[in-house]
Amino acid sequence: MAEKYLVNGISSNEISAQDRGLHYGDGLFETIAVVNKKLLCWDEHIKRLVKGCEKLNIPTPDKKVLENEALSLLDDKEKAVVKIIITRGTGGRGYKIPENIKPARIVFISSWPDHVNKYSNTGINVRVCEYRYAKNSRLAGIKHLNRLEQIIARSEWNEEDITEGLVLDHDEHVIEGTMSNLFCISGNKLYTPDLTHSGIDGVIRSKIIDLSRELNFEIEIKNITLEFLLDMDEVFMCNSIMGVRPVKKIEDKKFDTHKKTDTIIKTLEEHEIIPL
């Protein structure tokens, strides 16, 4: 639960019950790690948010206003999480986009989640979800507010020692975790699933792709089957809050090493891309 909030710039924990974000999930969000009062990958988060607004035809929020609001919520804690929600605002009857749009802007800060560092040293256990993501190229990539698919997939397990669930699409291609992107390594090749039809184009994922040459990997974005994945040397998952986590186990398949993943983690930490 968030601890401090700004709704359209005003300290408030309520939004209009007429907001299209509530009625239709008509909006976007970003979740940003804060370390020592620095918003990690701020430019990249804003870039994705703007891309989402353009795709959904929502007027683009003012970057500087968002940044000032986020910074105004920071306190002296070493780490925190900032979440931004942009909705199309209130108005209109039914699905038709109203003519005079005034997007709503919500900025939250909350404490760093304790569970995040729990399994960092040895890697995380991952299950394969039964749920399959729908294919939807118009909505793929952006971080929109229609997230029932993730809730359904995440509801499949309660075991505390399982950190993440892997979700495939209807063609049995591995897409990502319920809350993270996926990479796998074989030799000097780094693979990550093609997200043309499903999934979220994660900020950390983008950064790793951009840095692949510096990381001494040849990157390939492709359709990945479970069989292909389980045959890899190393697998890791990533998001803005948990950073990069080596995968120790997918179902019964163990991955014995995460040496190359560790070097990636080190480089990303040096670049202040992921929290230490």
Added chain:
Amino acid sequence: MAEKYLVNGISSNEISAQDRGLHYGDGLFETIAVVNKKLLCWDEHIKRLVKGCEKLNIPTPDKKVLENEALSLLDDKEKAVVKIIITRGTGGRGYKIPENIKPARIVFISSWPDHVNKYSNTGINVRVCEYRYAKNSRLAGIKHLNRLEQIIARSEWNEEDITEGLVLDHDEHVIEGTMSNLFCISGNKLYTPDLTHSGIDGVIRSKIIDLSRELNFEIEIKNITLEFLLDMDEVFMCNSIMGVRPVKKIEDKKFDTHKKTDTIIKTLEEHEIIPL
């Protein structure tokens, strides 16, 4: 825009900015026609709402509480629209469903939309949307709050004389309109699309299927192509507010008669299923 509101039983137009309905579209809704202080098809709306709650594992709302709240908002106007939203409420971090769920309940009333009766006599003009609905059998049928697909499809046209857009799925099967279900007639056969993988199981649609024998039709629920549809004698679309509307035109194809649709409308009006 709604004119009177109850949020968890209290007269308010605001909800918590932490509500999972806003963050994830984690909830359901119903839109109900009110005629002379009667909530049309109330039992059927509640039945679908309960089914949706069961599918999403949200505790079922108290039917009597919802009914009392809806009735308390009615005034002396001949017609009105009641909308109910049920969300999983606040709580939890991320997609995982929190242990102590307290769903949120929002009941709105708004005036009857003027545009609804505009094209009722002669039938409506319909376009074929370019957007294709994703296939998702876990979410199909229920009226959940993830409605970006409908917003995208509805944003394709602005012509005032086009009432509805027909949306197909990725297999080129006709599913429904952006806000209504679809039926078509050939001889004494009444067809409506199979909604196993996409679409909303509309209350009026269900009623028509149930009454098909009384209406002297043989009903068939099946995959319908655009070619099949355009070859029909009559086509109509339906939802709780607009009732049943004969289709005059789909793109350039004109339907010359709506005699059989008119008898269906008459019967549904007599049963107080659709507004007069």
